[in-house]
Amino acid sequence: MPKLTPPVNKDDHIQGSPNARITLVEYGDFQCPNCGMAYPIIKNIQAEFGKILRFVFRHFPLTNAHPMALPAAIASEAAARQRRFWDMHDMIFEQQPALNSYALISFAMELGLNITQFKMDLQDKLLDEIVESHFESGVRSGVNGTPSFYINGYKYNGGNDHDSLYMAIEENMQPA
Numbered sequence: 001m002p003k004l005t006p007p008v009n010k011d012d013h014i015q016g017s018p019n020a021r022i023t024l025v026e027y028g029d030f031q032c033p034n035c036g037m038a039y040p041i042i043k044n045i046q047a048e049f050g051k052i053l054r055f056v057f058r059h060f061p062l063t064n065a066h067p068m069a070l071p072a073a074i075a076s077e078a079a080a081r082q083r084r085f086w087d088m089h090d091m092i093f094e095q096q097p098a099l100n101s102y103a104l105i106s107f108a109m110e111l112g113l114n115i116t117q118f119k120m121d122l123q124d125k126l127l128d129e130i131v132e133s134h135f136e137s138g139v140r141s142g143v144n145g146t147p148s149f150y151i152n153g154y155k156y157n158g159g160n161d162h163d164s165l166y167m168a169i170e171e172n173m174q175p176a
Contacts (some may be wrong), residue, residue, distance in 0.1 A: 008153075015046065023152070026056070034146060
């Protein structure tokens with residue numbers, strides 16, 4: 001079973017307690033329809049498991065199929081510089097059908113970001129490198145499509161529906 005490489009660390013985008021019993025990592029693509037369908041499922045699972053679950057998002061833009069995936073990933077990283085990664089993450093998925101380069105600026109405005117700073121950050125090659133490092137870690141971890149999930153460091157190969165993910169997480173809570 002493929003293992004998450006590298007493990008979750010301080011450079012990741014994390015929601016939830018660092019001491020959570022379960023860590024769910026998603027390698028996702030902001031323009032991927034399957035990731036869009038998984039988004040509300042993950043939100044529900046986070047609400048259901050509460051403090052025992054932490055959620056991590058890593059970028060895996062499939063640029064050949066989704067031309068806006070990389071710009072959206074970079075926009076989320078630009079928002080992260082203003083401590084608004086998760087707000088941008090959520091907005092992009094919630095507005096996925098409207099995703100285009102103009103929408104990303106509009107989302108930033110709607111979130112109340114400093115637009116001058118946001119636009120400058122969009123041009124910063126360091127953000128490209130962050131997204132590329134996520135992608136490379138996905139390749140090393142055995143990601144072969146999006147969304148790909150890892151539960152407590154191991155690749156999850158079940159369905160992306162609520163019940164399948166919920167049961168897999170619950171199984172990982174049982175003592176070995």
